[in-house]
Amino acid sequence: xxxxxxRTETRIVHAGRDxxxxxxxxxxPVQRASTVLLDKAEDxxxxxxxTYGIHGTATHRALKAALCELEQAEHCHLxxxxxxxxxxxxxxxxxxxxHILVCDNVYGPTRRFCDQTMKQWGCETEYxxxxxxxxxxxxxxxxxxxxxxxxPGSMTFEVSDTPAIAAAARAAGVATVFDNTWGAGHFHKPxxxxxxxxxxxTSKYPGGSADLLGGSIVTRDEDLxxxxxxxxxxxxxxxxxxxxxxxxxxxxxxxxxxxxxxASGRHVAAWLADRPEVARVLHPALPGxxxxxxxxxxxxxxxxxxxxxxxxxxxxxxxxxxxxxxELFGLGFSWGGYESLxxxxxxxxxxxxxxxxxxxxxxxxxxxxxxxxxxIADLETGFAALAASLAGD
Ligand SMILES: Cc1ncc(COP(=O)(O)O)c(C=O)c1O
Numbered sequence: 001x002x003x004x005x006x007r008t009e010t011r012i013v014h015a016g017r018d019x020x021x022x023x024x025x026x027x028x029p030v031q032r033a034s035t036v037l038l039d040k041a042e043d044x045x046x047x048x049x050x051t052y053g054i055h056g057t058a059t060h061r062a063l064k065a066a067l068c069e070l071e072q073a074e075h076c077h078l079x080x081x082x083x084x085x086x087x088x089x090x091x092x093x094x095x096x097x098x099h100i101l102v103c104d105n106v107y108g109p110t111r112r113f114c115d116q117t118m119k120q121w122g123c124e125t126e127y128x129x130x131x132x133x134x135x136x137x138x139x140x141x142x143x144x145x146x147x148x149x150x151x152p153g154s155m156t157f158e159v160s161d162t163p164a165i166a167a168a169a170r171a172a173g174v175a176t177v178f179d180n181t182w183g184a185g186h187f188h189k190p191x192x193x194x195x196x197x198x199x200x201x202t203s204k205y206p207g208g209s210a211d212l213l214g215g216s217i218v219t220r221d222e223d224l225x226x227x228x229x230x231x232x233x234x235x236x237x238x239x240x241x242x243x244x245x246x247x248x249x250x251x252x253x254x255x256x257x258x259x260x261x262x263a264s265g266r267h268v269a270a271w272l273a274d275r276p277e278v279a280r281v282l283h284p285a286l287p288g289x290x291x292x293x294x295x296x297x298x299x300x301x302x303x304x305x306x307x308x309x310x311x312x313x314x315x316x317x318x319x320x321x322x323x324x325x326x327e328l329f330g331l332g333f334s335w336g337g338y339e340s341l342x343x344x345x346x347x348x349x350x351x352x353x354x355x356x357x358x359x360x361x362x363x364x365x366x367x368x369x370x371x372x373x374x375x376i377a378d379l380e381t382g383f384a385a386l387a388a389s390l391a392g393d
Contacts, residue, residue, distance in 0.1 A: 008070060008186055009255040016065035016248065021058045030245045031057035055233075059241040063248040067206075070185035070251070071198055073218035075225035077232055078239045082181060082201020085215025086110045087117075088237070089177045089197045090146055092227040096122030098145040103160060104353045105130045105153025107179060111350060114148075127353040130158035137168040144172070149195070150179035152291065154335075155345050155364060156356065157282040157306055159291035162298060166194035175224060181205075181336070185218075186255050187262070187301035196221055197228070204336025205303065208250040208257055212243045257338070257369065261304030264375070265367040271376050272308050277383055279311040279359030304367035305335045307345055309360035310386065318389040319344050319361045325385030328370055328378040335366035340375055342366075 022028045033053035043049050056064070056078070064076040079085050086107065094100060102114055104127040114125035128139055130153060140147075147169040151160040162178065169176045177197045178190040184205040190198045200206070202214035219225050231237075262285070269283040283306035284295035295302070310319060323331060329342040345362035367375065 011069040012066055012251050012255065015069035016062035018058075018062065021062075027249065028059055028062045028245070030241045031059045032241050033057050054236065054238045056239075056244075057241050059248070060239060060244045063244045063251075066248055066251050067185070067202075067216045067218055071180075071189055071191050071218050072220075073191060073198070074220045075218065075222065075228075077217040077225070077228050078244060079215040079217065079232065079237055080239050080243070081213045082199075082203050082215040083107075083109050083113070084237065085199035085201060085217050086148075086177075086179055087113045088231050089199060089217055089224075089228055090114070090118065090148065092224070092231045093146040093175055093177075094118060094121070094123045095145070097143060098123050099141050099143045100125040100146050100148065101136065101139055101144055101174075102127055102148040103130050103132075103150055103153070104128060104351050105156050105158050106148065106150045107154055107181075108348050108350060110148070110150070110179070127351075129354045130160045132165065133161040134164040134168050136165045137172065140169065140172045140174055144174050147174055147176045148179075149176060149190075150181075152182055152284055152295070154179075154182055154305065155307065155348060156358065156362070157284055157289075157291070159284050159294040159298070161294060162190060162195060163193045166190075166196075170194060170196075182303045182305060183299060184254065184258060184303065184336070186258050187299050187303065191218070191220055193298060196224055201336075202247045202250075203334065205254055205258055205261075206247050206251045208254060208337060209246075210332075210334060210337035210339060212246045214239060214243050214247050258301065258303065260369055261367060262301045264369070264372040265302060265304035265306060265365075267372040268365065268367050268375055268379070269306050269308070272379070275383065277311055277314070277386060279309040282307040282309075282358065282362075303336070305364065306367075307358075307362050307364040309358045309362050311360050314361055314386065314390065316344070316346070316361065318386055319346075319363060321389035322382040322386040323363070325382045326378050327381070328375055329365065329382075335364075337366070338369040340366060340368035340370055340378075 067076045175196045178195040181200045273281045284291040285302035332341045
């Protein structure tokens, strides 16, 4: 049988492996380097010659190759956090006097970077509703330099019409950047939908173990890649080879883990949807979710991250009682690891172009790799504590 195009899970198991460099090992060694010794003086300024550790080692090159395979990208840049993966492309595209368009459901620190740092550098940021679709064209100005998307929003889970937004931006000559941390390159391929730059926090699903920070920036566009590289080089950004190694190691098993996160997440979300204490479940893979059709069109699966609202009159005190009763769900701000996590969302919701009603106080869950039945039992304990809190006990 002829070999057809290989699937993501196959490609990321084998990508970036070089037996010559790895000495036959299945995993690459962690190569640490600042100084690189060169054979001849003539080599020292020759383009393309590796001259210094800040430009990455063999470990970084292996990870970059695997991340390119994940999203069928041509160029990959590594940074030391997911937030830098979001902010570096914006820095690469913006200059004083430019205008930045960002979706209103964006990760809070990305919004803060635009509102503070980019403002300080003379750029205006405007926020657009996640549902804007092709109408983004009406907000694009001659000085617009980037359209930044996150879909689904990692707190409120709206799915945008990415192909329509990317097409409108491209028609106007404006680059698009997409925070793909939720889809992680496994369930979502924004570059295939017309997006120019796809970024993700490798701290989440690629790392998968809640023990590293990292970010990746991938593109098929050589010019954009060059601009991103320039920012990284000029700022002197670098990634520890140990963290690069851990991300690569995590990536090998990421698709299998994510399939389980997906199945368990949907199981828990469907159970929550039937609870009388729950006003709404925000999970685009649930049939009946407002964004289900868009999700079905553009995604091949769902991360284990979703939210639900507690029906009124539950207030902050009741949300805290629910969360404090949980044992398996840890109270932690991250997601994508093997352990389940929960956070209250409301203190972090910052919207300026839209003011959606989620039906009550919002709680976000990151469903880990525990048995979903055990997670449901844990949530039942939370609901008992919620009832007691509502009763004034
Ligand atoms: C959607 C999204 N993008 C980016 C980041 C930033 O990742 P990091 O924590 O590695 O800076 C996060 C972190 O929570 C996130 O949720």
